[in-house]
Amino acid sequence: MSNPSSKPIQESAAKPPESFQARKAKLRQLFLSQLPGRLADARRVVADWRGLEPDRTELEALRVLFHTLKGSGATFGFQPIADRAQDAEHAVRQVLEDEETTTAGTLRNTLTGILDDLEHLQRTAEGQAAPDPPPAFELAPREPHPERGSDRSQRLIYLCDDDPALAAQLAGQLGCFGYRVQAFTTLTELAEAVTQETPAALILDIVFPEDSNGGPKMLSELTGRGEEDLPCIFISCRDDFQGRLQAVRAGGSAYCTKPIKTVEMLEFLDRLTNPNPPEPINVLVVDDDQELAQFHATVLEEAGMVAKAVSDPEQVLELLDHFDADLVLMDMYMPECSGPELSQILRQIPGHVSLPIIYVSSETNVERQHQAMAAGADGFLTKPIEPAQLVAEVNLRAERMRILHSLMVRDGLTGLFNHNAIMQFLEIAVANARRADAMLCFAMIDVDHFKAVNDTYGHPTGDQVLMALSRTLRLRLREDDMVGRYGGEEFAVVLNGVTLAQAKDIIDDLRNSFAAVTFYADGQEFRCTFSSGVSDFPTFATPDAMTEAADRALYQAKHSGRNRVEIALADPSASAEDDTFSAHRQATDAATTDADQRSHDGE
């Protein structure tokens, strides 16, 4: 992936209206209809030799032509055509590699014979009814994504605990993170509610006054009634093996001990109710054989990926500027530029150094495969490739690359974008806003008296607070708003398409949500607040100016009593305050560096 900002092109993520079967039949037909033209081209070249020696360029072009025929013939299920094309490729290669032993005349005779055969095979294939699809065309139907509420606020959670205070408190906490929680104190009420509307998940106490194993029994009963897919998190004072075993046997998906840690509970809820299918994998397919490129793209799209097919290697760089490819599937032999050459070009461009490249070729010679891989490719697949294998290989490599990429741009503690990534986002957002004359705001957020949290409850509890805040930010903001950890206990948010007043309201809303979260440590409860400064474009016209202005406003928010949001004015007042601000920034930076170092050191 080139940079953290570029968004995948969405156009073909939706299932195309035409079925896979129909598309593959069309491509197959296209292959057959274009075959006479290709054979005629080859025949012309061979006939032109007359008594003369063929030159190497012509031979190389012929080799690629027959090689392509071999690959696409096999892929489209015309094995006899593929076999004869392989014979032709072999004959041409022999002349290219060992000119002494085969004369031009011999080669011309061989190729003419093969071309006769190929034309005959082409006519036979055309005349036949469509043959049974070869196994290579079969692809298991895709599992549809389960349809739970796609809007996070619609994620209904049923919580059942006989302690009304605990139930109300936990419901309130989870509500701060965008969940719609309905609390019940009896199992009968819960069972009745499930009949009315199935929730996205259950949170269920284990011990009830009427039955010390009431929760697990209720889950088993619900499952028996047909609610098999209902995820359930058990909550309990018991932390012993037997308690956990009962929960697992009843089909519990997770287990939290009381007092409930909100962050932990949210982790489970997010995982169990995640309504968003993973972002589709983007694949660029490069093959000079247009139908084959299209066919492989079709196979990948059928598996839910976004695939772009291109037959001219020269278009690849420009395409990659707009298409955030997770992986490139590349033919090895192409007339204008070979696969290994294209791989080398890509490897010499910083943004594409780690872009996975897989060759798809009918080259079976292991030595030549290794040579091609040495140019910087990551894998080799031999044509014809089973669609299921193609999908599996692409999935595996692209997912791994996504994880690596994510490690590079994400903060380890909170999972938010790290400092560099969020600053890069801001830069891109400013450029976009300038180009589109759009509104843009930037907010800096800093936890109040955070040092006291660490000093009082310990660093791990401080970490929990940071995780809770990052979650609040991530869950409550829109998808195109970017959230990052600026450093230490400071966070940064890029808000697209909002006015300064709207941004202030949004951050104020977040501030209220966060202030309502109760944390527990050492048997004690406590709450935290944050302060924030917000700046806007074009009042501040560069990323640096926006950052500095937001930081200054943040300082003002701290100075005015904390737990508040201040907006950055175009004309920052008194210079005396400026000096105080600079001193504050230096001190904060020093503390942050110190903390970053400590968390880096694993403290």
Ligand SMILES: Nc1nc2c(ncn2[C@@H]2O[C@H](COP(=O)(O)OP(=O)(O)OP(=O)(O)O)[C@@H](O)[C@H]2O)c(=O)[nH]1
């Ligand atoms: N637990 C934890 N603490 C961190 C982390 N990064 C920074 N800190 C701490 O955050 C604290 C920031 O303290 P200060 O800059 O004095 O600010 P503050 O106490 O929040 O006070 P105000 O910002 O003025 O409200 C320092 O004690 C840092 O050690 C982290 O990753 N985890």
